[in-house]
Amino acid sequence: MTNRSWFLPTTATLGFVFLYAPILSLVVFSFNANRLVTVWSGFSVQAYVDLWNDRQLISAALLSVQIAAVAASIAVVLGTLCAVALVRFRRFRGRTILQAAVSAPLVMPDVITGLALLLLFVAMQSLIGWPPGRGVLTIVIAHATFCTAYVTVVVQSRLGDLDMSLEEAAMDLGANPVRVFFDITLPIIAPALVSGWLLAFTLSLDDLVIASFVSGPGSSTLPMVIFSKIRLGVAPEVNALATIIIGLVALGVVAATILQLRRPKRGAA
Amino acid sequence: MSPEARFAAAPIGIVRRALAAVGLSGRGLVIFAPFAWMSLFFLVPLLVVFGISLATKQFGQPPYSDLLTTKDGTVQLTLHLSNYIRVFTDDLYRSAFLSSVRIAGISTVFAILIGYPMAYAIARAPDRWRNILLMLVILPFWTSFLLRVYALSGFLRGEGVINNLLGMFGIGQLTMMQTDFAVYVGIVYSYLPFFILPLYTSLVKLDPSLHEASADLGSRPWQTFLSVTLPLSMPGVIAGAMLVFIPAIGEFVIPSLLGGPGTQMIGRILWDEFFSKTNWPRASALAVTLLVIVVIPIMLMQRAQNAVVEGRR
Numbered sequence: 001m002t003n004r005s006w007f008l009p010t011t012a013t014l015g016f017v018f019l020y021a022p023i024l025s026l027v028v029f030s031f032n033a034n035r036l037v038t039v040w041s042g043f044s045v046q047a048y049v050d051l052w053n054d055r056q057l058i059s060a061a062l063l064s065v066q067i068a069a070v071a072a073s074i075a076v077v078l079g080t081l082c083a084v085a086l087v088r089f090r091r092f093r094g095r096t097i098l099q100a101a102v103s104a105p106l107v108m109p110d111v112i113t114g115l116a117l118l119l120l121f122v123a124m125q126s127l128i129g130w131p132p133g134r135g136v137l138t139i140v141i142a143h144a145t146f147c148t149a150y151v152t153v154v155v156q157s158r159l160g161d162l163d164m165s166l167e168e169a170a171m172d173l174g175a176n177p178v179r180v181f182f183d184i185t186l187p188i189i190a191p192a193l194v195s196g197w198l199l200a201f202t203l204s205l206d207d208l209v210i211a212s213f214v215s216g217p218g219s220s221t222l223p224m225v226i227f228s229k230i231r232l233g234v235a236p237e238v239n240a241l242a243t244i245i246i247g248l249v250a251l252g253v254v255a256a257t258i259l260q261l262r263r264p265k266r267g268a269a
Numbered sequence: 270m271s272p273e274a275r276f277a278a279a280p281i282g283i284v285r286r287a288l289a290a291v292g293l294s295g296r297g298l299v300i301f302a303p304f305a306w307m308s309l310f311f312l313v314p315l316l317v318v319f320g321i322s323l324a325t326k327q328f329g330q331p332p333y334s335d336l337l338t339t340k341d342g343t344v345q346l347t348l349h350l351s352n353y354i355r356v357f358t359d360d361l362y363r364s365a366f367l368s369s370v371r372i373a374g375i376s377t378v379f380a381i382l383i384g385y386p387m388a389y390a391i392a393r394a395p396d397r398w399r400n401i402l403l404m405l406v407i408l409p410f411w412t413s414f415l416l417r418v419y420a421l422s423g424f425l426r427g428e429g430v431i432n433n434l435l436g437m438f439g440i441g442q443l444t445m446m447q448t449d450f451a452v453y454v455g456i457v458y459s460y461l462p463f464f465i466l467p468l469y470t471s472l473v474k475l476d477p478s479l480h481e482a483s484a485d486l487g488s489r490p491w492q493t494f495l496s497v498t499l500p501l502s503m504p505g506v507i508a509g510a511m512l513v514f515i516p517a518i519g520e521f522v523i524p525s526l527l528g529g530p531g532t533q534m535i536g537r538i539l540w541d542e543f544f545s546k547t548n549w550p551r552a553s554a555l556a557v558t559l560l561v562i563v564v565i566p567i568m569l570m571q572r573a574q575n576a577v578v579e580g581r582r
Contacts, residue, residue, distance in 0.1 A: 012390035012402075015383055019409055019461065025430050026420040039428060082303035092300055101307035107512065107567055109519020111536045112556045115543060116314035119321055119553065122331050145310040148303065177295060206413045209521050209536075213543070223415050230419050230526065234426075242416040249411045257404045 023246060030239035047236035054237050057225055061241070064205050064222035067136060071143035072200035076193055078144070079151025079200075084181070086152070087159040105149035114213030117142045121214060134216035142214045143207060147200035154199060158192035159185075198252070315560070322553035323348040333550050352554035362538065362555065366562070369535040372449060372524075373517035376456035380513045381506065383457060384464040388505075389498075391465070392472035403469070410462045418526050421458055425451050425527070447529030455523040460516065464509035471505030471577050472498075504576035511570030515563050535559055 033044035051057060082102055086095070105113065121131055121138050131137050162185070170180045186193075208223035215221065229235040324333040338345050356362045391402045409417060424430045425445040432442045445451050475498065483493040517523075521536035528534070535555060543552040 008386055008390040008393065011383075011386035015387040015461075016405060018383070018458070019405075021430075022420040022424040022458070023409065023412070023417065026416075026423060029423065039433070078303045078306055081299050082307075085300045085303065089296060089300065092296075094300070094304060097312070098300070098304050098307065101311050102303070103571070104567070105311060107515040107563070107570065109516060109536060109559060109563065111519050111521055111539045112315075112318070112560055113311075115539070115552055115556050116318045117310065119317045119549070120310070120314040123317055126331065141310060145307065148307065152303075202411055206415060208415055209540075223413070226415055226419075227522075230422070234423065238416075238419065239423075242413070242420065245416065246412050250408065253404060253408050253411055257400065261400055 026239055027243045027246060030236070030243040032236070035234075035236055047240040051237040051240040056220075057222070057229075057237060057241065060220050060222045060225040063136070063219070067139050067143060067221065068201045068204035071140050071147055071204045072197045074140070074144035075147035075151045075200040076197045078148040079196060080155050080189075080193060082148065082152045083155035083159050084185075087156055102149045102152045105146045106153065108146075110207070110209035111213075113146060114142070114210040117145070117210065118213040134214055135219040138214040138216070139211050139219065139221065142210050143200075143204040146207075146210065147203055150199050150203060151193075151196035154196040155189060155192045158189045162188060195256075202249075318553045318556050321550055322352055322557050323350070324550045325349045325351060326548045326550055331549070332547055349550070352551050353558075355551065356554050356558055361533070362535075365533045365535045365538045366558070368533060369518045369520075370562070372452055372532075372534060373456070373514050373520075376453045376460075376517055377510050377514045379453060379457045380461055380464045381510055384461055384468065384509065385506070387461075388465045388468040388472055388509075391469055392475075399473075406462050406465050406469075414459055415522060417459060418455055418522055421455055422446065422451075422526055425454065446527065447532075449528065449532055451527040452524050452532055452534075455527040456513070456517045456520065459523065460513040463512040467508040467512065467574070467577055468502060468505040471502050471508075475501055504573045507573035508570055508577055511566050511573065515566050515570065518563060519559055 029040070030047050031043050031045065032040055033046065034041035079102075082098065085092070086099060086102075089095075117138070118134070121134060124130060125132070131141070166184050166188070167180050170184050171177070175183065206223060207221075208227050211221045212224055215224065226238055226241075229238055320336060321333055324336055326332060327334045334347070334349070336346060336348065338347065387406070391399060391406070394402055422429075426432070427442060427444065427446060429446075431445070435441070435443065445454075479497050479501075480493055483497050484490075488496070518534075519536045519539075520534060521540055524532045524534040524537050525540075528537075539552050539555045539559070542548050542555060
């Protein structure tokens with residue numbers, strides 16, 4: 001065992017350094033006085049001032065947050081229904097198709113999903129006149145669709161672990177299935193719905209490729225604006241924005257982990 | 270039943286009876302909503318792509334020829350195979366497909382070599398460490414993918430962090446940006462958590478008594494690893510590897526931001542075909558071909574994932 005006792009911790013540490021060093025350097029250099037970003041020349045919050053004054057970035061960020069919130073909410077409803085159907089209803093017509101339709105988006109290359117949806121929207125518009133052009137609505141539909149797949153996976157695993165005897169007891173006591181779902185199942189799987197919503201929100205906020213295909217003039221999302229800025233090289237205001245986003249995410253994930261670590265202890269006491 | 274609950278349940282009953290009258294049960298409704306949405310916005314679009322890949326580029330709105338035309342009262346179906354012929358014969362497309370598969374494959378191997386020891390270390394870590402380490406693996410996944418690739422570019426750049434460090438030791442500059450190497454690093458960096466998580470799931474449920482038995486029978490640790498741990502964790506390795514390999518083949522962001530002009534991956538070619546050349550049918554034919562290429566690894570992944578899940582129960 002002497003061999004492995006140093007090998008594993010060393011490689012694991014190097015792996016974590018690899019994962020975190022670029023992010024940390026991005027955060028550090030967001031406080032750099034030099035616009036070259038990677039050459040340190042003193043502390044400054046100029047990048048944050050630039051970010052505050054960048055109307056294009058700010059308005060794109062607000063638009064993206066709105067799109068992500070709506071898309072995530074739709075995805076939570078559809079994903080939960082989908083998970084209930086797949087976990088609780090053992091056999092029904094179209095089960096295989098539904099299973100495929102919610103697992104394929106997880107690995108489908110973005111360029112295919114984006115192109116396919118755009119072509120659908122164009123074809124639908126010329127056939128039935130809806131959706132009227134491309135913009136926020138088509139981005140929301142596109143995001144809700146691939147996010148549904150992710151929410152389904154999250155809720156599915158929670159439902160699969162659920163003790164069915166609670167639901168059966170409620171049914172035996174005469175509650176109808178709808179009431180059982182809202183009174184028993186939903187409160188138990190609520191944490192999965194929350195993490196599903198957050199996951200969907202994050203994925204929507206992050207999507208560049210699909211949004212680029214299905215957006216129209218005047219509906220540039222945050223990743224689209226960021227991409228056009230960093231394509232030309234370094235952009236200090238993007239560093240500042242990244243630092244804010246990373247800070248918020250880190251806070252959220254750490255808080256969620258602490259909550260999760262506490263729960264089993266309380267249950268045992 | 271409380272009065273409020275009865276009040277709330279009344280409309281549900283009415284709705285249910287109304288739906289039953291038209292032949293829809295509550296159960297049917299639960300299935301119908303996601304089924305209809307995912308069919309319309311995921312499955313049908315794939316058929317539309319296939320249809321348009323059989324059209325030709327045309328000036329106008331939309332910029333492709335109609336498949337169905339009416340002439341003298343008869344409906345004519347016109348299918349063009351020219352896009353596929355070009356995709357399979359043109360060197361640009363052929364080499365883009367080949368290099369996409371090659372780059373995704375090499376990156377996946379690196380992800381396995383780096384990710385396996387990490388997953389194993391986490392699975393073997395003491396309980397209170399395990400959750401923190403897992404959180405550290407998941408955390409980057411919650412931050413923006415685009416911003417992480419950007420962070421990496423600041424690291425690899427000519428005047429970037431690594432070259433500054435090398436400069437301090439008097440070592441000359443390395444050109445890393447705009448090379449295939451940068452793309453490998455980018456893919457491993459972005460997709461490593463996807464490899465580690467399924468592998469961790471299959472490693473953590475391995476019965477430790479298997480190791481003890483193997484050690485009692487005189488195996489050295491590396492023998493135990495090769496003959497017990499590795500084979501048993503294979504479903505996790507395959508599921509994780511496919512989660513890196515499949516999205517990497519069609520990757521657009523990483524080759525555009527980190528790769529050079531010579532890094533021609535298919536996601537980028539498809540993007541240019543659509544946005545720069547506005548050749549929608551050609552882009553569709555590329556998408557269909559890419560889809561056929563990723564179907565095999567998707568099926569492999571599905572089988573491996575089922576094995577991981579079944580092993581847990």
